[in-house]
Amino acid sequence: MTPGDHLLEALQERAKELSTIYRVNEACKSPQSSLDEIFRSVVQILPAGWQFPETCFARILVDGTAYGPAGADATPWRQSAEIRVQGESSGWLEVFYRDERPEADEGPFLKEERKLLDTVAERLGQVLLERRLLDALQGRPDAAQANEPGSEWRVIVDFLRQTDPRSLVRISRRMINYLCWNGVAAAQDLLPHFAGGREALAADDNRPAPRRSAESLLGVADEAFRLASSHLTSAEIRSCIQKWIRDDKADFLLRAAENPGTSTTELAQALARFHDSHLDDRRLSRTVQVELRVSLARRFLTDDLEFVDVAKDFIDTGDFHDLVRRVISPPKSYGRLGGKASGLLLASKIVQKSTEFADALGDVRIPKTWHLTSDGILDFIEFNQLEDLYDRKYLEIDQVRREYPHVIQVFKNSHFSPEIVKGLSLALDDFGDRPLIVRSSSLLEDRVGASFSGKYKSLFLANQGPKADRLSALLDAIAEVYASVFGPDPLEYRAERGLLDVHEEMGILLQEVVGNRVGKYFLPTFAGVAFSNNEFRWSPRIAREDGLVRLVPGLGTRAVDRVGDDYPILVAPGQPGLRVNVTPADVVRYAPRRIDVIDLESGTFETMDLDRLLEECGAEIPGIEQVLSVADESGLHRPYFLDWTSKKGRFVPTFEPLLESTTFLGRMRALLRLLREKTHGPVDIEFASDGKDLYLLQCRPQSFAEESAAAPIPSDLSGDRVIFEAKRFVSNGRVPDLTHVVYVDPEAYAALPDATSLLRVGQAVGRLNKTLPKRRFVLMGPGRWGSRGDLKLGVPVTYSDINNAAALIEVARRRGGYVPDLSFGTHFFQDLVEASIRYLPLFPDDPEIRFREAFLRESPSVLAEFAPEFRDLEAVVRVIDVPKVTGGSILKLLLNADEDHAVAILAPPDPGPGSAVRSSRSAVRRRTSG
């Protein structure tokens, strides 16, 4: 290890040293400063990095000049390092204690201080070299030799010849190529000199090619530049040489990144060296720059070509350097960061570096994040000899389910290797006692078509108390997230998709939780998720591209998960005026009532009543006035100020002030548009606000969310496989195995004589909802399901009468001159959304679509079997047992919003592991999207 290689380790030693190195680097980087100024400031900076700063001083001796505090004389307690330039000694860096201090590793000095000193000395050596080279380039007098105009490049060539002949040879080679491309015939004659003896080999296979002496190659170099000077302008030569020198300097990094055998630590060191050499990949030639970025992206992030293609424009080498400073990995790691981490990194760089929408977007922040590489889990398994676990994934899923609790316990009682523990400890120092979220970032998540949304755990940590406790809680949480790889839901999901044989590697994302301490709780003021494509449109005026935002007060878990008994606020950023709930009563009903927070005292994640939290400490929540309206006798108001003492009315989180009077929706619109444009596809993001700033927490392609993936529509729809079809207002999704169709015949329904009969139809549907196989039947009926006013307009049902259906279909038949409006599920829209019940409007009179009315009206009905007491409604409510009627087929409902096309087709049942309809909504508490 050279002293320079110590840099990364030193960086990771202690915050004090880190800060010293940082400040030294800052001082050295300043291009305006003279060498004198740099040395003087370094001397001032250094003592703070030593154990006893009050008695410490530093001195630099270079070229016979000493830099140091006035009147400071050498003492016996001295530590020194040589400053070397190109292998030659150029001076000394010294640190002294004025008086005696306890004995340590090296006299009174620590071994970490030795590393620090060596690192700084190396850095000063680099500064000296750079300055000398710069002086040469700029033709300063002390750069010796020729200073006639236009001949700076000669100085560089000479300088290289003396200091780095290998580099000069490589540059000459590129110059010859360059000349050849420019049609300089003479240059071609020089090519064989670099060919590594290919002609020689051709001449005699058995004789080794003669080794070309460095001398002779340098001769070729001279020839090359002689040719160049007669064909190219000086400026052109100089610019070429400068670019190539930089490329050449970057070469080590490129080789490290491209070599699959480079470990994460080694690559991190290479990145640090690149960074410390003040290289910026934007100044490299385009090819080298792209190659470098692509290699790094593939090494750290993903092989996915589309992702890399976007990433190379936004994530530069410097970003990777910043990133690896917060990457923890096993000693010989070749792991990546995983899908979630990659998505967030890319999104954050897009937001930072794009100029489009910058005004609308404002300052979007990213919470501080550390990463544990994906092979950390392999290291963990190996360290604890848990390899037998790999076999468990082939067990019957029920057995997996039974044994999973034991797996968790085994994981929690296992240990992490010391390198990981050390890395995590460092991360904790960096985070302080901010609450943390431990998120999984799996490699399989990268794969298109495989969404592990919600399958793996994410855990919140209060991160309070003594460091040892915090560390042990963190290790515990990571072990639990690791265990979730072997959980039944992900395994079942992988089995269904043929991903079982791949070793799942899982990166870990450690993120500080956005928010504030409020009373004994920690929470963001609000958080949520947003989608580029709105797959749950509650009005025909909302276009798919208008997007969707799900907002909740507190932690975003309740917006990510469908919690069933509570509702987020839904807004379409492109149509902010059209709200799901219109009357004050509905707004109050469908407003969030509970809130997820971290209880800092008990150290737990809690779901509590919003009212209780507001009563306890509502006034302390920053920005809460953007969230709340007041409901009282005369309706819902936006108060000008929140009166926390008043007992009249109660607070309702409508988010009206935020949506109406702030730039929030505009920012969301800009964010969604920017990310959609740059990543060439719709995205799905998570965000949070501490009441002041907006933070981006996650970003991934929207199609990764299973529920909103477009179902491919088969190209062959011939014959009578199609039962019905829709080409308007189609959202995405699929219901693969419908066994029953409940069809309320529109004409028979309209012909019912009285209100009682109409109501009975609703009751019959409610009955069927309880007796038909759950989530395997579709409800089709005229007009507006759940009509509350005029019963003729639609079957009067409440949500409880339809909550087990897989899909709800409204049939709009032309009546006289017009086609009636449909409800778009508005009567229980939010309930449909939270239960993922598909909604589809059908317009059978549209000549472009197929609607096999005969199948629905004439197939034998099994109503009497499932709802005998409603036998008399046989002509109105028809229940079709699809397999029975079709000889074993089932009905597949495929919805594809991209093509605005949906079909219900008869198909043989899918083979495969049992019924794939097992609900995976077994909501694990404390889980975000996985």
Add this chain to the structure above:
Amino acid sequence: MKGSFNAFEMAQAQFDKSADILALDAPTRDLLRWPLREFHFAIPVRMDDGKVKVFRGFRVQHNDARGPSKGGIRFHPQETVDTVRALSMWMTWKCAVVDIPLGGAKGGVICDPHNLSAREQEAICRGWVRQVAKNVGPAIDVPAPDVMTTPQHMVWMMDEWEVIHGHRGPGFITGKPVGMGGSLGRTEATGYGAMYTLREALKKMGIDVAKTKASVQGFGNVAQYAIQLYTKMGGTVVAVSSWDQADQTSYTFRRESGVDGAELKTITDPFGGIDKAKAKALGYEVKAGGDWIAEDVDILIPAALENQVTGETARRIGKRVKVVVEGANGPTTPEADAILKERGIFVIPDFLANAGGVTCSYFEQVQCNMNFYWTQEEVLTKLDAKMTKAFHDVADLAASRKLYMRDAAYVIAVSRVAKASRDRGWV
């Protein structure tokens, strides 16, 4: 479609029944079977995207012989004029049964507020007023909120009317927020009104309210205030059923020592759902939602949805039950009605029992016209007087003509309107 269900035809049939009892003459029947006036108009609205969309609006004034007509404005995507006609007729009877000097009307716009931004809804409200400004007003026809319309809509409409007429006139419309011409006591009015009629019924039947027990269906606004007042009068509510949104079913909460409405309110969500676990902790027994009707009580108060007391459920009604107070709209089906009649259970029909709401609207209008607003106590005292008198009028008629309470209420309402029309010399 022939023979199919039509709300207006149903309202006419109901009127015919009362007209037969009263032996009304042909011209009076002709007059009252149909609305006096109907306005159908277009409301062009410039939408948020700059395009103009034309909405259809209505105002149907069924009868104003007894005073300015009164009735709500509905925003409904599939509004039909027949629905509006039926509802305007029911408003005439409702105002007449509580003997307030108002006629009946109803209006609406064919639109779905779910598809409209707030600004577009405001434009529709103002457009509606512009089209009928000359034919509505504190002394002509007084609108109010209804399906999908809110106090905010009422304030926009009031503002437009005042701008057109060049003066303030908060009596033009009711259902406004308190402080903008709204009346205190509105929240309590329906539930309290129902209990005033119950008190009078018990008095008439010679039953001491303090010795009665009641079971209530629903725990919404009406039920909560009904429980409050009934308890204050000395009665004991032993069971209340409420809808549980999470479980998508209802439960009955029972406590023999008595249900404490205020206590339950603290553990109730906005759907009117009561927290089961907390209720158990408070000593409530949690039973199936339908069990409320089978309680061993003297009084049943269905105060949730329509069609809850059916032929099937009515058979579960306990032996001890003497009175049914219809706090909800149309909670009893005709089959159930027959059972109640047969068992001799005294029914306080919906449009009498829940007329407290419209009475309070009338008070709002009165206060607006005076530009002087009463305290809540004054409003409720006046409400008590109105409801008490209305009850006795109906009950006395039922007794003297041996009519079922529901029929008696209709008959008295129709007779009052018929009389006013005759007194004016219309028929």
